[in-house]
Amino acid sequence: MFYHGGMRVEYREEPCKVALNRVKGMPFGWSLNPYMGCVHRCTFCYVRAFERRADRPSDDRYGSSIRVKINIAEVLRAELARRSWAGDGVAIGAATDPYQPAEGRYKLTRACLDVLVRASNPFSIITRGPMIVRDVDLLVEASRRADVSVTFSVPTIDDDVWRTTEPGTAPPRQRLRALRTLVAAGVRASVGMAPLLPGLSDHPDSLERVVVAAREAGACGIWANLLHLQPGTREHFLDCLARDWPELLPDYERLYRASGYLKATDMRPAKDTVQRLANEHGIRDRRRLKLRPRERDEQLSLLSA
Ligand code: SF4
Numbered sequence: 001m002f003y004h005g006g007m008r009v010e011y012r013e014e015p016c017k018v019a020l021n022r023v024k025g026m027p028f029g030w031s032l033n034p035y036m037g038c039v040h041r042c043t044f045c046y047v048r049a050f051e052r053r054a055d056r057p058s059d060d061r062y063g064s065s066i067r068v069k070i071n072i073a074e075v076l077r078a079e080l081a082r083r084s085w086a087g088d089g090v091a092i093g094a095a096t097d098p099y100q101p102a103e104g105r106y107k108l109t110r111a112c113l114d115v116l117v118r119a120s121n122p123f124s125i126i127t128r129g130p131m132i133v134r135d136v137d138l139l140v141e142a143s144r145r146a147d148v149s150v151t152f153s154v155p156t157i158d159d160d161v162w163r164t165t166e167p168g169t170a171p172p173r174q175r176l177r178a179l180r181t182l183v184a185a186g187v188r189a190s191v192g193m194a195p196l197l198p199g200l201s202d203h204p205d206s207l208e209r210v211v212v213a214a215r216e217a218g219a220c221g222i223w224a225n226l227l228h229l230q231p232g233t234r235e236h237f238l239d240c241l242a243r244d245w246p247e248l249l250p251d252y253e254r255l256y257r258a259s260g261y262l263k264a265t266d267m268r269p270a271k272d273t274v275q276r277l278a279n280e281h282g283i284r285d286r287r288r289l290k291l292r293p294r295e296r297d298e299q300l301s302l303l304s305a
Contacts, residue, residue: 002101009063012068013068014070015069015070018079019069028124031094032091034103034108035067036095037064039063039064039168040097045062046233047062050095052232069108073112076115080116087122089124090122091124092109099127099131122146123148124148127153129175130170148187150187152190152191155195156200158201159171165240172213176216177217179219183220186289191214192224195225195226196225196226198248198266199248199251208277211277212281224271225267229256
């Protein structure tokens with residue numbers, strides 16, 4: 001039993017049979033999650049909806065019991081070695097943060113990166129965890145061998161909104177410092193402003209503060225998306241909103257009345273503003289050292305050297 005942010009956290013060391021999960025309807029085909037559950041306990045976490053569907057707690061108890069897939073690196077190695085494996089890109093962190101505190105103890109994300117590097121397999125990582133700088137050596141080597149990218153989730157740099165909606169994460173500016181370190185080392189790293197919360201983090205001034213901070217940190221790109229409220233996430237988020245910003249509750253009930261997604265017309269202004277600000281502030285891939293996968297022949301000649 002461990003404590004994080006004053007909460008008792010149970011780590012369940014459970015081996016897995018499968019490391020890579022097939023994903024449909026997303027921009028990536030495969031996902032990899034060394035942990036299930038996340039002690040960051042963001043009030044808006046979309047994983048709460050998956051938990052609800054799997055008949056697991058999506059309320060305050062979410063994040064208090066973390067499954068640790070202790071054998072995931074060995075399982076991954078075997079899966080990548082199969083003749084049927086086509087070397088597709090793998091998304092790490094789609095269903096839980098791969099750099100949550102458990103990673104400091106178990107180093108399973110690092111072990112999986114090591115396997116992916118040795119297989120020269122492309123991958124992407126999404127995280128709110130500055131601990132990723134510990135693995136800069138592997139990320140640099142991975143970037144030399146395959147298409148690799150890192151996205152830091154930074155929807156806001158407003159202290160009040162961050163502290164209230166992300167009770168367990170590191171401060172956004174720490175994430176941006178981590179981004180700076182990776183970019184300086186040659187790793188392609190961007191910012192994902194998600195989820196933007198209507199009335200809390202989607203004001204043009206708030207958006208510009210994040211875009212400016214991302215530009216200063218050297219982000220290679222930036223994108224934005226708005227909050228989704230699927231069953232499981234919806235109840236918890238609205239309960240928290242009623243406690244923290246009760247005056248906003250009627251607006252959210254109106255905006256999300258018809259479904260868990262905002263209408264396109266409600267999403268467009270914030271997304272367009274981020275795009276415009278990104279252009280105005282010149283956010284693009286400005287890495288001095290641009291690591292690119294070596295040509296295959298070059299890799300083979302290095303292996304035979
Ligand atoms: S860091 Fe990501 S996975 Fe973890 S609680 Fe927050 S939104 Fe969910």
